[in-house]
Amino acid sequence: MPVNAVGREVPSEINGVRFKPFAGDMKTPPEGRRAGSLIRMTPRGRNKVVKSLKEVIKNVGLEDGMTVSFHHHLRNGDFVVNMVMKTIEKMGFKNIRLAPTALFPIHEPLVPMLKNGTIRRIEGSMNGPLGKATSEGYMKETAILRSHSGRVRAIESGEIHVDVAFIAAPTADAYGNLNGVDGPSACGPLAYAMVDAYHADHTVAITDNLVPYPAHPISIFQHQIDYVVPVDKIGDPAGIMSGTLRITTSPTRLKIARYAVKVIEKVALKPGFSFQAGAGGVSLAVTKFLGDIMRKRGIKASFINGGVTKYVVDMLHEGLVDVVFDGQAFDLDAVRSLKEDPNHIETPLAMYGNPYSSGGVVNMLDVGVLGATEVDIDFNVNVNTHSDGYLLHGIGGHQEVAAGAALTIITVPLYRYRVPVIRERVTTVTTPGEVVDVIVTERGIAVNPKRDDILEALKGTDIPVWDIEDLMKKAYSICGRPEEPKTTDEIIAAILWRDGTLIDVVYKVKNH
Amino acid sequence: MPVNAVGREVPSEINGVRFKPFAGDMKTPPEGRRAGSLIRMTPRGRNKVVKSLKEVIKNVGLEDGMTVSFHHHLRNGDFVVNMVMKTIEKMGFKNIRLAPTALFPIHEPLVPMLKNGTIRRIEGSMNGPLGKATSEGYMKETAILRSHSGRVRAIESGEIHVDVAFIAAPTADAYGNLNGVDGPSACGPLAYAMVDAYHADHTVAITDNLVPYPAHPISIFQHQIDYVVPVDKIGDPAGIMSGTLRITTSPTRLKIARYAVKVIEKVALKPGFSFQAGAGGVSLAVTKFLGDIMRKRGIKASFINGGVTKYVVDMLHEGLVDVVFDGQAFDLDAVRSLKEDPNHIETPLAMYGNPYSSGGVVNMLDVGVLGATEVDIDFNVNVNTHSDGYLLHGIGGHQEVAAGAALTIITVPLYRYRVPVIRERVTTVTTPGEVVDVIVTERGIAVNPKRDDILEALKGTDIPVWDIEDLMKKAYSICGRPEEPKTTDEIIAAILWRDGTLIDVVYKVKNH
Incomplete structure (x- = not known):
C-alpha cells in the first residue's frame, strides 16, 4: 500500500x-466539474x-x-x-x-x-x-x-x-x-x-x-x-439541545483554557480578529475568558464562526463581535438569536470550509481552538478513534478549521484515565501536524517548530513552553508507555482529508 | 419550418x-441533469x-x-x-x-x-x-x-x-x-x-x-x-430606482385598474390569498385599490410576489400581508424593507418560477396582474415587440406568472396612439392564450372561454363582459384595421417559452 x-x-x-x-493540505487540485443535479418538472397544483x-x-x-x-x-x-x-x-x-x-x-x-x-x-x-x-x-x-x-x-x-x-x-x-x-x-x-x-x-x-x-x-x-x-x-x-453546555469546572481543564487564551492574547488578539471554538467544556471556557479580555481591553471581533452557544450569542448581543456565522446551534439561546438577530447568519456548509470552492469562512479565521483524542510528536491530531482503536467520533469541522485558521490551537489534557494523550504516534491521523500550531495542556504548551513567530510572540509570558517530545515524556512518565491498540489488519473505515484524499484508515478491533 | x-x-x-x-405549457418534460459548475480550489490568503x-x-x-x-x-x-x-x-x-x-x-x-x-x-x-x-x-x-x-x-x-x-x-x-x-x-x-x-x-x-x-x-x-x-x-x-412609480392618473387606466380589482374581488379574494402585480402605473393602482378592499373587508393575504414597490411594502408593514417575496426592488422603500423586515424575503430566481424545479413561487399564486403590448383573439399576449415589429422589451416574469397564477389578468387599453392593442393576431407571441384568463380594458373585459367558472363568478356585477372578438372589433372600429409590421423574412431574435421551447421568432424590420 x-x-x-x-x-x-x-x-x-x-x-x-x-x-x-x-x-498535504491544498496539494491535490480539483478536477473537472461538479455533478449535475436531476432536473424535475413540477406543475402547478x-x-x-x-x-x-x-x-x-x-x-x-x-x-x-x-x-x-x-x-x-x-x-x-x-x-x-x-x-x-x-x-x-x-x-x-x-x-x-x-x-x-x-x-x-x-x-x-x-x-x-x-x-x-x-x-x-x-x-x-x-x-x-x-x-x-x-x-x-x-x-x-x-x-x-x-x-x-x-x-x-x-x-x-x-x-x-x-x-x-x-x-x-x-x-x-x-x-x-x-x-x-x-x-x-x-x-x-x-x-x-x-x-x-x-x-x-x-x-x-x-x-x-x-x-x-x-x-x-x-x-x-x-x-x-x-x-x-x-x-x-x-x-x-x-x-x-445536547452537548456539554457548561463551562468546565475541572481545575485541570480551566488551566488549559487559561493557557489557550493567553496564547491567543499574545499571538492573535487585535481589533477585528476572528475565532472559532466549539461546545466542549474547555472551548466554552476559552470563549468566556476571551470575552472577558476583549471587554477589558476594548477589543471587538469581526466574526465568530460556529457551532454556536449561549456564550457566543451573549458576545454578539453585547456588541463584542459584529457577526456570528452559524452552521450548527448548540442551545436554545443560539436558536433564538439565529431567528431574531440579522447579524447571526446561517452559513451553508459549502461556505464553511470547502477547499474546493472560491473560499470558505475558515480561510478568514484568525484563531481556531480544537480538541483531540490524541496528539503526536509530529503534531498530528486524532479525533476519530480512542487509544484502544475504537472508532467513536466523527471529524466534524476539525480539518477545515485547523487548515484554515492562522493560529490553530489544540487543547488537550496530557493524559486521560491514565492513558497518554500526547504520544509518539496517534492511533489515527485526522488532521496533519502541518496545519496545527500549538498544543495546549495543563502542564504547558508545545509550539510547532515551523512557527517561530509564535515562539517569539510568547517570549516573556509565564506560559511554560516545551518541546512536544518533552510533553510526551511527561505523559509517559506518569502513565507508562501506551499500549498499541489491539487491531487486526482488516480496514473497517477510511478517514478522508477534506479534499477527498486518504489520510488514514481504521482497523477492526480484536477480541471484542 | x-x-x-x-x-x-x-x-x-x-x-x-x-x-x-x-x-404547450408543461408539455415538454426536462431531460437529464443540470450542468456541473467548475470546481476551484482557493487556498487561505x-x-x-x-x-x-x-x-x-x-x-x-x-x-x-x-x-x-x-x-x-x-x-x-x-x-x-x-x-x-x-x-x-x-x-x-x-x-x-x-x-x-x-x-x-x-x-x-x-x-x-x-x-x-x-x-x-x-x-x-x-x-x-x-x-x-x-x-x-x-x-x-x-x-x-x-x-x-x-x-x-x-x-x-x-x-x-x-x-x-x-x-x-x-x-x-x-x-x-x-x-x-x-x-x-x-x-x-x-x-x-x-x-x-x-x-x-x-x-x-x-x-x-x-x-x-x-x-x-x-x-x-x-x-x-x-x-x-x-x-x-x-x-x-x-x-x-427608475420605473413608473406613481399610480396612473389617466382616467382610462384607472378604469382598467378598477375593473381588474373587481374581477379579483369576485373571483379570487379570500383570506390567505396571494397576488403579484408589477410596477407599471395600472399595476400600482391595482395594488392600491386591492389594499383598500382588503382593509375594508378585513382580508389578509398570505404573500405578495414581486417586483416590490412602496405600495407592497406598506401593505406588509400594515399587516395586510404576511410575507413579501422579492426578486427585484423598484424603489428605496422596498430596499429598506428588504434590509429591515424579516418577512420581506429575497427569493432566488430559481425559486421564482422555474418550471424545471421542484416548484416555484408562481405555482402558489392566486392572482397575477400583467401588462401587454398586444393581445389577440386567441388570448395570446405579446410583451416583446411593438406593432411596428420592433423588439423593444424583455419577457421579464410574464410567462411564469401567467402560467403559474390561478387567475391571470392582462390589463391593457383597447388601443394606444390609435393602434389597436386587441387584435386578430399578435405580432409576436410571448405568452400563449392557454395560460391567460381575463383581458381587462377600459371598455370592459373578455374571459377565456375555457374559464366558465370566472364567467359564473362575475354574474351580477356591473363589469361589461365581452367576447374577445367584440373587443377587437371595437378597437378596429376606432383605429381601423392595424397594418402588418413591415418586416423581412430574416429572423433576428427567438422568443423562448420558459421551458426552452421556441414560442415565436422576431423578424428584421424593413426600410428603417
Missing part, C-alpha cells in the same frame, strides 16, 4: 472506488404532502443499493433517521448506502441493520454505538468518514451521489419551505442539509410542525423539495 | 443550436481584490467567443455592463456572447459593439436601443430572449454556459460576500445573479462600497466569488 504524506499506509481503492493518498414514509419511499422509487442521506441538526434527539431506516428495513430494501452528516447514540437501532444487510455501508460521522459496531466488523463494506466540508465537496463532485435526501424540518409548509428556528423540535440552522437539498435526486422533508404557506424564515427553499411528510415528532428537544 | 402549438412557424435550429417547438477590470479579465482568462453575464438590478442606472464591455472591446476581444438578465437604454453604448464584432449575440432582455439595433439587423447572430426563470433554467441546463459572470455589488467585502441593500448604489436583492454566481466558471464582483469583512446581510456568499474589483461608481441611483 502507498504511504501518504503523514506516513500512513493507505490503500488505493476502497469499496471499489479509487482514492488518492493524502499529499401538485400536492407535495404525503401521509406516510412508506408512501413517500414508494413515490421516490427507492431501490436496493441506493444512497439515502440525513442531516444531524437534531443530534442525539433525532427521531428521523431511525423512523426512515426502520421503514426502509420493513419494506425489505437491502444494501442501502447511508450518507448522513452524523449519527449519534440515539441511532443505535441501526446496528442490527448493519448485520442484516439493510445497510451495506455508512459514509458519515458515527458518534458512539454505530462506530463501535463498525470497529467490531459488523459493516459489510468500509465506512467512509469525511469532515463537514469534505462531505459537501464529495456530494458536489459526485463522489457521494444521493438518491434520496430525507430532511428533518422543525418547520415546513406544504410546498417545502423549511426552517429550523421554529416548532417544538427547533434546532437552529439547517445548514448541513443544504447541499443535499440541491444535489439529491429526490428530496423529502419530514416535519412535526406543518405551518401555512409560506413558512418563514426560509433556510431551504421550496424549489428544492419534492415531498413533505408530516409526522408526530421528529425529535426530542432534550437530545437536540 | 415546423408550426408550434400557438400556430407560429419556428425554425428547428438557431445559431447552430437545436430548439424544440413550443408544445489568496487576495481576491483586483485593482482593475483589465487585470481581472486577464486573470479569468477571457477568450474570443466566450460568454459573459450580468444582472440588471441596477436597471437604467447601471454603469457596470458598459464599463466591463468597453474594457473587453478595448482589449480586442471579439465574438463575445453577452448573457445579461436585461439591458436598458443606458446600455446604448453597446450598439457599436454589435456592429464591430465585439459582441456576436445577446441572450437576454433588451429594453430599448439594443432591441432596436437588433431589429434593424445589426446583430451578427440571432438574439435569444428568455423569461426570468427561463434564463435560470437555461443556465442550469447548460444551454447558456457562462464563462465569466460580472456581478454589480452595491456592497461587498474583500472576500466576496455581497449584498444589494447597502451602499450608494443600493438596489435591493441580488436575486437575478444567484444562478450566475453558482454556475459561472469565473465570478467577478464589482463594487463601489467595499466594506470590512464580513459584509452582511449576505445575498451572494464568498465561496461563489473569485474576484472583487472596487470601482468609483457602479451606478446612478436615479436610474437604479
Whole structure:
C-alpha cells in the first residue's frame, strides 16, 4: 500500500472506488466539474404532502443499493433517521448506502441493520454505538468518514451521489419551505442539509410542525423539495439541545483554557480578529475568558464562526463581535438569536470550509481552538478513534478549521484515565501536524517548530513552553508507555482529508 | 419550418443550436441533469481584490467567443455592463456572447459593439436601443430572449454556459460576500445573479462600497466569488430606482385598474390569498385599490410576489400581508424593507418560477396582474415587440406568472396612439392564450372561454363582459384595421417559452 504524506499506509481503492493518498493540505487540485443535479418538472397544483414514509419511499422509487442521506441538526434527539431506516428495513430494501452528516447514540437501532444487510455501508460521522459496531466488523463494506466540508465537496463532485435526501424540518409548509428556528423540535440552522437539498435526486422533508404557506424564515427553499411528510415528532428537544453546555469546572481543564487564551492574547488578539471554538467544556471556557479580555481591553471581533452557544450569542448581543456565522446551534439561546438577530447568519456548509470552492469562512479565521483524542510528536491530531482503536467520533469541522485558521490551537489534557494523550504516534491521523500550531495542556504548551513567530510572540509570558517530545515524556512518565491498540489488519473505515484524499484508515478491533 | 402549438412557424435550429417547438405549457418534460459548475480550489490568503477590470479579465482568462453575464438590478442606472464591455472591446476581444438578465437604454453604448464584432449575440432582455439595433439587423447572430426563470433554467441546463459572470455589488467585502441593500448604489436583492454566481466558471464582483469583512446581510456568499474589483461608481441611483412609480392618473387606466380589482374581488379574494402585480402605473393602482378592499373587508393575504414597490411594502408593514417575496426592488422603500423586515424575503430566481424545479413561487399564486403590448383573439399576449415589429422589451416574469397564477389578468387599453392593442393576431407571441384568463380594458373585459367558472363568478356585477372578438372589433372600429409590421423574412431574435421551447421568432424590420 502507498504511504501518504503523514506516513500512513493507505490503500488505493476502497469499496471499489479509487482514492488518492493524502499529499498535504491544498496539494491535490480539483478536477473537472461538479455533478449535475436531476432536473424535475413540477406543475402547478401538485400536492407535495404525503401521509406516510412508506408512501413517500414508494413515490421516490427507492431501490436496493441506493444512497439515502440525513442531516444531524437534531443530534442525539433525532427521531428521523431511525423512523426512515426502520421503514426502509420493513419494506425489505437491502444494501442501502447511508450518507448522513452524523449519527449519534440515539441511532443505535441501526446496528442490527448493519448485520442484516439493510445497510451495506455508512459514509458519515458515527458518534458512539454505530462506530463501535463498525470497529467490531459488523459493516459489510468500509465506512467512509469525511469532515463537514469534505462531505459537501464529495456530494458536489459526485463522489457521494444521493438518491434520496430525507430532511428533518422543525418547520415546513406544504410546498417545502423549511426552517429550523421554529416548532417544538427547533434546532437552529439547517445548514448541513443544504447541499443535499440541491444535489439529491429526490428530496423529502419530514416535519412535526406543518405551518401555512409560506413558512418563514426560509433556510431551504421550496424549489428544492419534492415531498413533505408530516409526522408526530421528529425529535426530542432534550437530545437536540445536547452537548456539554457548561463551562468546565475541572481545575485541570480551566488551566488549559487559561493557557489557550493567553496564547491567543499574545499571538492573535487585535481589533477585528476572528475565532472559532466549539461546545466542549474547555472551548466554552476559552470563549468566556476571551470575552472577558476583549471587554477589558476594548477589543471587538469581526466574526465568530460556529457551532454556536449561549456564550457566543451573549458576545454578539453585547456588541463584542459584529457577526456570528452559524452552521450548527448548540442551545436554545443560539436558536433564538439565529431567528431574531440579522447579524447571526446561517452559513451553508459549502461556505464553511470547502477547499474546493472560491473560499470558505475558515480561510478568514484568525484563531481556531480544537480538541483531540490524541496528539503526536509530529503534531498530528486524532479525533476519530480512542487509544484502544475504537472508532467513536466523527471529524466534524476539525480539518477545515485547523487548515484554515492562522493560529490553530489544540487543547488537550496530557493524559486521560491514565492513558497518554500526547504520544509518539496517534492511533489515527485526522488532521496533519502541518496545519496545527500549538498544543495546549495543563502542564504547558508545545509550539510547532515551523512557527517561530509564535515562539517569539510568547517570549516573556509565564506560559511554560516545551518541546512536544518533552510533553510526551511527561505523559509517559506518569502513565507508562501506551499500549498499541489491539487491531487486526482488516480496514473497517477510511478517514478522508477534506479534499477527498486518504489520510488514514481504521482497523477492526480484536477480541471484542 | 415546423408550426408550434400557438400556430407560429419556428425554425428547428438557431445559431447552430437545436430548439424544440413550443408544445404547450408543461408539455415538454426536462431531460437529464443540470450542468456541473467548475470546481476551484482557493487556498487561505489568496487576495481576491483586483485593482482593475483589465487585470481581472486577464486573470479569468477571457477568450474570443466566450460568454459573459450580468444582472440588471441596477436597471437604467447601471454603469457596470458598459464599463466591463468597453474594457473587453478595448482589449480586442471579439465574438463575445453577452448573457445579461436585461439591458436598458443606458446600455446604448453597446450598439457599436454589435456592429464591430465585439459582441456576436445577446441572450437576454433588451429594453430599448439594443432591441432596436437588433431589429434593424445589426446583430451578427440571432438574439435569444428568455423569461426570468427561463434564463435560470437555461443556465442550469447548460444551454447558456457562462464563462465569466460580472456581478454589480452595491456592497461587498474583500472576500466576496455581497449584498444589494447597502451602499450608494443600493438596489435591493441580488436575486437575478444567484444562478450566475453558482454556475459561472469565473465570478467577478464589482463594487463601489467595499466594506470590512464580513459584509452582511449576505445575498451572494464568498465561496461563489473569485474576484472583487472596487470601482468609483457602479451606478446612478436615479436610474437604479427608475420605473413608473406613481399610480396612473389617466382616467382610462384607472378604469382598467378598477375593473381588474373587481374581477379579483369576485373571483379570487379570500383570506390567505396571494397576488403579484408589477410596477407599471395600472399595476400600482391595482395594488392600491386591492389594499383598500382588503382593509375594508378585513382580508389578509398570505404573500405578495414581486417586483416590490412602496405600495407592497406598506401593505406588509400594515399587516395586510404576511410575507413579501422579492426578486427585484423598484424603489428605496422596498430596499429598506428588504434590509429591515424579516418577512420581506429575497427569493432566488430559481425559486421564482422555474418550471424545471421542484416548484416555484408562481405555482402558489392566486392572482397575477400583467401588462401587454398586444393581445389577440386567441388570448395570446405579446410583451416583446411593438406593432411596428420592433423588439423593444424583455419577457421579464410574464410567462411564469401567467402560467403559474390561478387567475391571470392582462390589463391593457383597447388601443394606444390609435393602434389597436386587441387584435386578430399578435405580432409576436410571448405568452400563449392557454395560460391567460381575463383581458381587462377600459371598455370592459373578455374571459377565456375555457374559464366558465370566472364567467359564473362575475354574474351580477356591473363589469361589461365581452367576447374577445367584440373587443377587437371595437378597437378596429376606432383605429381601423392595424397594418402588418413591415418586416423581412430574416429572423433576428427567438422568443423562448420558459421551458426552452421556441414560442415565436422576431423578424428584421424593413426600410428603417
